[in-house]
Amino acid sequence: MENCRIVFLVKTICFLADCIITVPLLISYNGDKSYDSLDEIGDDYGSKIGFNWIADSFNPSQTMPMTVVYQLEDEKIDSVADFQAIATITKELAEQGGVNQVRSATRPAGDVIPDFLVDEQTNQLASGIGQSTDGIEEIEKGLRDAASQLKDATPQLDEAQSGVDQLLQGTEEAKSGVGGLRTALTEIQQGIESGSKGAGEIKSNLQTIKVNLDQTVSANKQLLEGYEGIAKGLKGFGTGEIDAAQLDTMVETLEGSKQAITTMHQLAIQSNPQLQKDERYIKAHEGSIQSINGVIAGVQEMKKQLSQLSDAQTQLEQQVIAPLDQLNSGLQESISGQEQLASGIGELIKAIEQLQAGLNQAADGQAQVNNNIPSLQEGLSQLYGGQEKLKTAFHDMQGQLDELTGGLTDASDGLQEIDNGLTEVKGYLGEINTKDSNPVVIIPEQALDNEDFMEGTELYLSEDKSIVKFDVLIDQNPYSTEAIHMVDQIKEAADRASNNTIFADSQAHIGGVSSLNNDLQNVSNEDYSRTVAIMLSGLFIMLIFLLRSAIMPIYLIGSLILTYFTSMGFAELIFTQIFEYDGLTWAIPFFSFVMLMALGIDYSIFLMDRFNEYKEIQIKEALIHSMKKMGTVVISAAIILGGTFGAMLPSGVLSLLQVATVVLTGLFLYAFIVLPLLIPVMVRLFGKHNWWPFKKRMNQQK
Incomplete structure (x- = not known):
């Protein structure tokens, strides 16, 4: 009875030791990945210095804006309605959170052209109406003066009629004199x-x-x-x-x-x-x-x-x-x-x-x-x-x-x-006033006849006027995780704004480094998930036939997964909290998982295969003998491989530093914590069921 208590206490201590080490790191791990290729090199390189100058003095997306592109199949962008559709899409994109500015054919400089604002046009119309009322008042005054003058002209008309009678008499006399002449x-x-x-x-x-x-x-x-x-x-x-x-x-x-x-x-x-x-x-x-x-x-x-x-x-x-x-x-x-x-x-x-x-x-x-x-x-x-x-x-x-x-x-x-x-x-008209933060834009007919305006649109329209682009300048660094998350938001806004326009049947495509990294994230996530599924499935099947058990592969693979995420959490803690990077480089999870799983499963096989060789003794003694025989081998291999990966730490490339950190952490965590503490607890916990569903060992004891 006392012996059982001691065994239980040891198991509990080992389990708590593993939890103390792994749980905080697991909780703190967010899985944030960085696609900032500039982080791969130091701040002393010219390209990094130039980018930082632009980011600090202007907007970091000035050099690499997010570009939304539409292509028309059988139509051309040449009417007021088409440019109004561009203005609508531009307005929708500019209203998205995190967007600093949008440059397009209707906003070549990124700001709304004042003459296109409804407020400006209504002000001009009101001014014209004011001038019209002034003119009408003058006409009204002139008509009243004319009516008064006509009324005053009646006596003069009477005198003119009397003068016409005198002209008639003089004309008759002149006619008679002409005959004698x-x-x-x-x-x-x-x-x-x-x-x-x-x-x-x-x-x-x-x-x-x-x-x-x-x-x-x-x-x-x-x-x-x-x-x-x-x-x-x-x-x-x-x-x-x-x-x-x-x-x-x-x-x-x-x-x-x-x-x-x-x-x-x-x-x-x-x-x-x-x-x-x-x-x-x-x-x-x-x-x-x-x-x-x-x-x-x-x-x-x-x-x-x-x-x-x-x-x-x-x-x-x-x-x-x-x-x-x-x-x-x-x-x-x-x-x-x-x-x-x-x-x-x-x-x-x-x-x-x-x-x-x-x-x-x-x-x-x-x-x-x-x-x-x-x-x-x-x-x-x-x-x-x-x-x-x-x-x-x-x-x-x-x-x-x-x-x-x-x-x-x-x-x-x-x-x-x-x-x-x-x-x-x-x-x-004076009461019409749109909000400055949400200006209403109307493209007038005269804009298409303005040479300066049409010259500005050439930067955003293809030569055959079938392709249009929008440069979206965001507040964030285009390499940042926030910029990558904004790609889908911009895509949805572009699709929503193109409804009921000439671009309704066109698919909005987004270019730029942020969109590239977003696609890279989607591809890498799919590849990572597929690789994990294939690798875990292959390891599980191999371990079943190698260890003649379906239980041992489960906790062995589980221990490796625990080691992997704990190592990733530790590396993320160092590089995000201490060195203040956005996250681990996007390729780190993939390569770290492959290497840790491959190396860890080797160490597990060394130990468990030797454990299966002691069939005639009790599980406790078999496990102790196995650890005595293979512990030195596993630790030696971990130290040698750790030294190999440690050679990457002086490297100036961030990805190599992070890979080395994750692998080193995983090797030492698995070799010194998980494999000697957690695996024995799991073996003792399952006891005779370790070899399920295969043939049971003889003289099996707890």
Whole structure:
């Protein structure tokens, strides 16, 4: 009995020792994971320094905003309704908790464009209505003034009607005077036409005289040229002098030539006697001699005639050439006088032509005046009829002005009512005031025609305008756990805001490092859960066949799970509470679980397999022998492997530090606490049922 109490006390102490160590760590463990890749390196690296500067001075999400993207299949974003849908989605995203700012096609700078606010538009409308009421008041005042002036103009219309009667009388008198004027102008026209005919006859006679005179001058000029030619020819007659000595020299030369020809003939006969028989040569020689003789005779006759010609030249100059020169001089003076007379007649003809042209123009003008007299009379008749109509119109106008005065007064009263109504509308618009924290945005038509606005949208619309994006700037670090949790919130808000818009059939996708880490978290969680299930199932099946028990695998695997979560809690306590990280790096749970389960199950197999070898002794003694035999092996292996993982601790990479911390904690916790304290308690607790449902051991005792 006393022995049982001692065993129970030992079991209780061991169990409490395990609980004291593991329970606080299990309770404090939250399972927070960090996806901040910047934490992997120290603060001394340039990329980390630059990011921290931006985070401290601006907004950490300025560099890596969360991006919401929609894509349209067969439509384009090009209408006011489409941009209004963008504004609606932007507003919904901006209203989410933790969102600092949203930049989109309608908010390129992240803030609402003032002209798009309903408050601004209503203020502009109210201002325009105020200006309209001012204008209406001016019109109303003008209408009342016009009505008053029209009423005051009635006496003036009466005076105008009396003046029209006087105009009628004057027009009738003017019509009678125009008839007498036409008769006088007709007589003047006839006199001008007679004078024009007389000037024409004078002009015709002078032209005939001038033509005959021009012909006479022309004939005289020709006669003068003939006389001058005769005189010139006679003056040259006989003036050429030929020296008689020259003629004698010519005769001598010709004689010398004849002698030379004779000498040459003789020499030719001597050299060639056959030439005497050549008739052509004989005829040529004789012909040459005869030609020279003929020339000599002609020169001698010329010498005789020249002596007679010298006497005749003197008589010709005295008796013929001198009188002929006097005749030519007189004829030249006569021709000059005739030309002057012809020139005077030409100027006279030009003057008569001008006189005739003036008389014709006067006659034509007078005719036009006479012809226009009937038109003038007709115009005066029409004027008289128009004046009668004017008189009637003045009479009718007086009655119409009375009606117009009354109409203007009514219009003024109506404008007064409109003014009052617009003033009330202006007051209603002034009462419209949306909350500054929840502004209402309306995209006007004019925005699509504004080049600056459309240029700002290019950053958020694809080139073909089928894809639109929204940059969501959150208050948190984009790598933080809070930012990752906001991804689903932003996704839900985007889907909700796109209902009943052009993006209703489009799926909202979120980009950015926060969304990437969110997807990475989902994928890693799924892989972790799948890996845990597969690994635990495989270990359980393997242990059943290896240990020939379904009970021992349960508490062995349970002890490993306890060790794993306790180690994770301890590592999380160090890195989140002491070093103030957001959590353990996202890959730590996966790799730590695999390594701790693999290493821990090995140590468990070492101990329990040796325990199964002691089949013939009691469980207590078998367990003590097993722990004596394998305790040193397990502890040695844990120390060696701990030293291996301890080599990671000086590393500057956070993930390696955390893996090393979890594995080292798990190894020492399992080797020194769980395996020597918890497993024996579980073995003693189940006793003979440890090998269920397989064959029982012999001599089994508690």
